[in-house]
Amino acid sequence: MIPRWLLLLAAFLFSVLLGLGASSLVLVAVRIPVIETFWTMFDGAAGSWSALESSLVFTEPIAFTGLAAAVAFRARVWNIGGEGQMVMGAFGASLIALQTTLPAPLMLVTAVGCGIACGAIWGGLTAALKVWLGVNEVLSSLMLNYVAILWVQSLVYGPWREPGGGWPYSEYFPDTARLPSIGSELDAFVIAAPLLALALAIWLRFSRSGFEISVVGHSHDAARYAAISVSRVTILVMLISGGIAGIAGIQQVCGSAGRLYVLTPGYGYLGILVSWLAGHNPFLVLVMSVFYGIIMQGGASLQIAQIDPSLVRIFQAAIILFALAGLTLASRIQTRPRSKVVDPA
Amino acid sequence: MLAPTVQDAIVMSSITKHFGDIVANDFIDLTLKRGEIHALLGENGAGKSTLMNILSGVYLPDHGEITVSGQQIRFRSPWDAVRRGIGMVHQHFQLVDAFSVLDNILLGSAETSLRLNRREAVMRIKALGQEHGLHIDPDAMIWQLSVGQRQKVEILKLLYRQAEVLLLDEPTSMLTPSEADDLYLTLRRLAESGRSIVFITHKLREVAETADRVTVLRRGRVVASLGKAEASIQELGALMVGTHIHQQRPISRRPSGDVILKIEEMHSPAGRGASGLKGLTFELKAGEILGVAGVAGNGQVELAEQLAGILPIQRGKVWLKGTEITQTNALQRLRAGLRFVPEDRLGMGLIPQLDIIENMMLRDYRDQPLGKGMWVRRAVARKRAQQLVHDYDVRTPGIEVPVSSLSGGNQQKILIGRELLANPIVLIVAQPTRGLDIAATRAVHDRLLNLRNSGTGIILISEDLDEILQISDRIVVLYQGAVLGNWNRDEAERTGIGAVMGGHLLEAA
Numbered sequence: 001m002i003p004r005w006l007l008l009l010a011a012f013l014f015s016v017l018l019g020l021g022a023s024s025l026v027l028v029a030v031r032i033p034v035i036e037t038f039w040t041m042f043d044g045a046a047g048s049w050s051a052l053e054s055s056l057v058f059t060e061p062i063a064f065t066g067l068a069a070a071v072a073f074r075a076r077v078w079n080i081g082g083e084g085q086m087v088m089g090a091f092g093a094s095l096i097a098l099q100t101t102l103p104a105p106l107m108l109v110t111a112v113g114c115g116i117a118c119g120a121i122w123g124g125l126t127a128a129l130k131v132w133l134g135v136n137e138v139l140s141s142l143m144l145n146y147v148a149i150l151w152v153q154s155l156v157y158g159p160w161r162e163p164g165g166g167w168p169y170s171e172y173f174p175d176t177a178r179l180p181s182i183g184s185e186l187d188a189f190v191i192a193a194p195l196l197a198l199a200l201a202i203w204l205r206f207s208r209s210g211f212e213i214s215v216v217g218h219s220h221d222a223a224r225y226a227a228i229s230v231s232r233v234t235i236l237v238m239l240i241s242g243g244i245a246g247i248a249g250i251q252q253v254c255g256s257a258g259r260l261y262v263l264t265p266g267y268g269y270l271g272i273l274v275s276w277l278a279g280h281n282p283f284l285v286l287v288m289s290v291f292y293g294i295i296m297q298g299g300a301s302l303q304i305a306q307i308d309p310s311l312v313r314i315f316q317a318a319i320i321l322f323a324l325a326g327l328t329l330a331s332r333i334q335t336r337p338r339s340k341v342v343d344p345a
Numbered sequence: 346m347l348a349p350t351v352q353d354a355i356v357m358s359s360i361t362k363h364f365g366d367i368v369a370n371d372f373i374d375l376t377l378k379r380g381e382i383h384a385l386l387g388e389n390g391a392g393k394s395t396l397m398n399i400l401s402g403v404y405l406p407d408h409g410e411i412t413v414s415g416q417q418i419r420f421r422s423p424w425d426a427v428r429r430g431i432g433m434v435h436q437h438f439q440l441v442d443a444f445s446v447l448d449n450i451l452l453g454s455a456e457t458s459l460r461l462n463r464r465e466a467v468m469r470i471k472a473l474g475q476e477h478g479l480h481i482d483p484d485a486m487i488w489q490l491s492v493g494q495r496q497k498v499e500i501l502k503l504l505y506r507q508a509e510v511l512l513l514d515e516p517t518s519m520l521t522p523s524e525a526d527d528l529y530l531t532l533r534r535l536a537e538s539g540r541s542i543v544f545i546t547h548k549l550r551e552v553a554e555t556a557d558r559v560t561v562l563r564r565g566r567v568v569a570s571l572g573k574a575e576a577s578i579q580e581l582g583a584l585m586v587g588t589h590i591h592q593q594r595p596i597s598r599r600p601s602g603d604v605i606l607k608i609e610e611m612h613s614p615a616g617r618g619a620s621g622l623k624g625l626t627f628e629l630k631a632g633e634i635l636g637v638a639g640v641a642g643n644g645q646v647e648l649a650e651q652l653a654g655i656l657p658i659q660r661g662k663v664w665l666k667g668t669e670i671t672q673t674n675a676l677q678r679l680r681a682g683l684r685f686v687p688e689d690r691l692g693m694g695l696i697p698q699l700d701i702i703e704n705m706m707l708r709d710y711r712d713q714p715l716g717k718g719m720w721v722r723r724a725v726a727r728k729r730a731q732q733l734v735h736d737y738d739v740r741t742p743g744i745e746v747p748v749s750s751l752s753g754g755n756q757q758k759i760l761i762g763r764e765l766l767a768n769p770i771v772l773i774v775a776q777p778t779r780g781l782d783i784a785a786t787r788a789v790h791d792r793l794l795n796l797r798n799s800g801t802g803i804i805l806i807s808e809d810l811d812e813i814l815q816i817s818d819r820i821v822v823l824y825q826g827a828v829l830g831n832w833n834r835d836e837a838e839r840t841g842i843g844a845v846m847g848g849h850l851l852e853a854a
Binding site for chain 1: 695710
């Protein structure tokens with residue numbers, strides 16, 4: 001039998017090729033040379049170290065929101081509030097960076113800690129609503145996204161706006177609150193992402209809580225039977241998920257930007273997508289967020305090459321749709337022929 | 346219509362059906378005469394349901410022919426079969442609970458016009474009921490009906506669609522003995538009106554009492570097709586399992602031990618289709634199997650889950666070894682040695698998507714040796730899984746396969762094996778052999794008897810009265826949430842207990 005990972009890998013690569021094929025039909029239809037376009041995309045996103053570095057800029061926040069989503073989804077808690085938790089993370093870090101004057105190492109540590117806490121609280125709010133009031137987490141986490149975004153908007157348009165500045169940005173953070181940079185565009189959290197993925201993988205597989213998350217994610221009846229509190233697990237995963245999503249926000253404000261602004265929308269939702277593509281496996285979340293970063297950077301380089309941005313979006317959507325469909329179909333192939341081992345005993 | 350003559354209604358010949366590598370039906374021939382009640386007997390996995398699904402158009406056979414009234418046909422869907430007058434009553438009824446009887450019968454019936462003519466339909470249903478003794482109010486809601494009545498609705502549904510051939514999949518599995526008798530009468534009347542009936546069963550007694558003809562399947566092949574009175578129950582059983590079986594299991598008599606579990610006045614609210622508990626009181630002794638008989642929905646699930654701590658105890662008290670445990674939770678109870686094998690094997694007892702190793706951890710992952718601090722020790726779970734697969738002879742390609750890929754018997758071995766590893770003081774087992782074949786059932790019973798001999802008190806909750814009669818030391822009947830009757834092993838007899846299960850009061854003793 002073909003090993004599962006090989007089947008999924010083959011399905012993934014094949015689907016991406018199909019996605020590219022479908023995109024090329026669009027290119028042919030509008031008479032743009034296919035090969036050159038694909039080359040531009042590849043060259044701009046992965047053709048050189050600097051291109052790859054630019055891709056990783058997109059990857060970084062997606063990796064964190066993806067890991068955040070994966071933790072919640074494993075317990076079948078549908079946290080789609082990664083966006084809001086990310087924004088609250090950015091807010092929490094900014095609160096420390098802008099409002100306090102702490103000495104060098106303490107400043108950054110406190111800012112990061114406060115950001116994570118704010119993200120966790122934002123996630124915990126959804127859990128509390130679900131556990132105590134029975135509110136569906138999809139609705140509450142989605143609504144809380146808007147609250148978080150509007151809250152940060154009101155800050156950067158209002159009290160925290162840089163004095164004399166024309167844009168909705170805060171003042172620059174002091175250097176003590178900035179993440180050490182790596183290369184020209186990246187920051188230290190690019191290393192934190194794989195470490196976090198490793199820690200999560202170990203925790204999910206070998207810890208009591210990880211096992212409880214897996215049980216709750218498969219069957220609430222089995223959880224009751226094993227005396228596992230579904231409520232407790234729900235709160236736990238929402239706190240952790242929110243905290244990790246918060247890191248994505250911290251990374252964006254304490255990284256190359258160095259100030260609070262209205263974050264580029266979408267990373268929270270992309271995390272959901274990436275987690276699904278990765279089957280909620282922490283390591284695969286990393287792989288898929290690199291893949292997604294390359295697609296985004298590829299799109300950016302196409303725009304530089306004067307190709308219509310809407311075409312670029314069609315490209316991205318086609319590739320992702322095919323990949324998602326391919327992976328879903330492939331994982332079904334694997335589960336179907338189960339009668340093979342059945343021995344009527 | 347001509348008077349019914351002895352004529353072949355259906356001839357199936359050389360029917361073969363494969364599922365992957367498994368041959369479910371292997372060149373099966375079956376002839377069904379008009380006005381005949383035909384039993385299809387066989388163990389689980391013998392190919393009975395597959396054959397009936399082929400006849401009702403659900404599956405296409407890989408090979409073979411079906412002839413209906415002398416005409417060779419090929420069903421492409423269940424609709425083709427319905428048009429040919431063949432209908433099936435599934436084991437799990439296909440009814441919409443919130444709809445009336447009338448709506449359920451009309452739902453999906455092959456009316457040609459778009460408009461429903463309800464008044465005419467009501468008249469037809471009443472006429473059919475009159476003709477066949479199926480008296481059901483067409484305006485009653487399904488959820489208000491008993492299981493036996495729901496089955497009548499299913500049969501009416503087929504008659505409304507002018508079915509001439511009725512297929513019933515294990516029709517008595519959910520019925521009380523008296524409801525089953527009622528069903529036999531109905532089937533006989535239908536047969537006398539010229540219709541043909543096939544019923545699937547693995548109960549020998551039913552065959553002997555009802556069928557005109559019996560076809561015995563084993564491992565996808567026909568091993569015998571006999572007329573009434575051509576074979577005794579013992580002979581049929583031997584044909585079905587392939588070897589001679591013992592009717593009753595001899596079990597050693599033991600002096601009963603101390604009372605280890607005591608339940609007093611347990612109550613719980615009634616739910617839809619379930620009676621709840623209404624002041625349940627009984628005692629369990631060490632080294633005893635207490636059989637709790639009863640028809641589904643008389644409080645079995647509530648009893649089991651309240652004892653295991655999964656449902657809170659609303660009113661009443663429970664003592665384990667003299668200590669009151671009414672207020673303790675599920676974790677405290679399983680740690681105290683009160684273990685539970687739930688009837689919902691894959692929904693509650695095991696997690697089908699996870700492998701055997703992870704299922705070994707399900708209830709004991711917190712404590713030594715499976716748990717250590719905040720970590721679980723997978724290596725220990727792996728060893729346990731290997732040991733269990735070996736000890737219980739679990740047929741599996743490995744321990745890292747999802748439990749869903751095993752057969753029901755092997756799943757049950759894992760579930761029971763895991764609970765027994767904890768050396769229970771009291772074990773509650775619910776429907777432990779439902780869906781299992783004879784060999785697997787025997788293996789499960791052996792384990793329960795061994796456990797009893799080692800001094801554990803066992804509460805065996807089962808809808809299968811024969812199972813209860815076979816291995817219980819003492820038997821009670823659960824009816825409408827309360828205990829009715831109490832028999833010791835040597836004084837228990839089938840018909841008396843069956844009557845109590847149906848709600849007949851015991852004579853004052």
